[in-house]
Amino acid sequence: MTEKPDFAKGNGLIPVIVQDVTSRRVLMLAYMNETAWTRTVETGLAHYWSRSRNALWLKGETSGHVQKVHAMYVDCDADTLLIVVEQSGAACHEGYASCFFRRFENGAFQVAEERVFDPKEVYKA
Template identity: 85%
Template sequence: MTDKPDFAKGNGLLPVIVQDAASRRVLMLAYMNEEAWAKTVETGLAHYWSRSRKKIWLKGETSGHVQRVRDMYVDCDADTLLIVVEQAGGAACHEGYASCFFRRLQDGAFVVTEQRVFDPKEVYKA
């Protein structure tokens, strides 16, 4: 039995599958390091490691669309996480969609198959 994921396996970063508690739909894939894991466990709000910004971020810190953690699972190798969340604001994607997986392969090209929940230009004013 383990009390935390094995962060050594992923050179300090582990993939996190994020699933909506109500619909069970996959909302996004993110990464956590040990500090993001600890903040998530401590606060009950999802924190991730931003590979592009090279820092920890609270999901929804800008948009207000935070993820309240309902359940957390670790896989058999303790190197991948599944987090079941209550998604505030109805959208996990920074492009304004409910899920980051809003494009579907059709006839050899990816096409948008959903409507935006919010306008990212309005939410992420610089």
């Protein structure tokens, strides 16, 4: 039987840290439920649970910016995942390589990098 993280503590959801295999940058934090975990294991592509849309979500299903899983780690409490991925395109829906594109400097969060794509071109109505 396949082992799995502990989904019970977070009411069925666990936080998932996503790191780029090449740049080693942290790309985003997302959440998985057990179905998202199973789909990720079966397909090798990162699937999450969208808390805002209340829906299973293949990362990149709209943008094409899929995440191919290279490795998955669980933490000491078994309730948080770290997945190392090969990111197509960029992780952030705002067009940046990482969702963490604002750095805290001089008491404020300042955009610290350039966009990789134009969100208006990628997410068309």
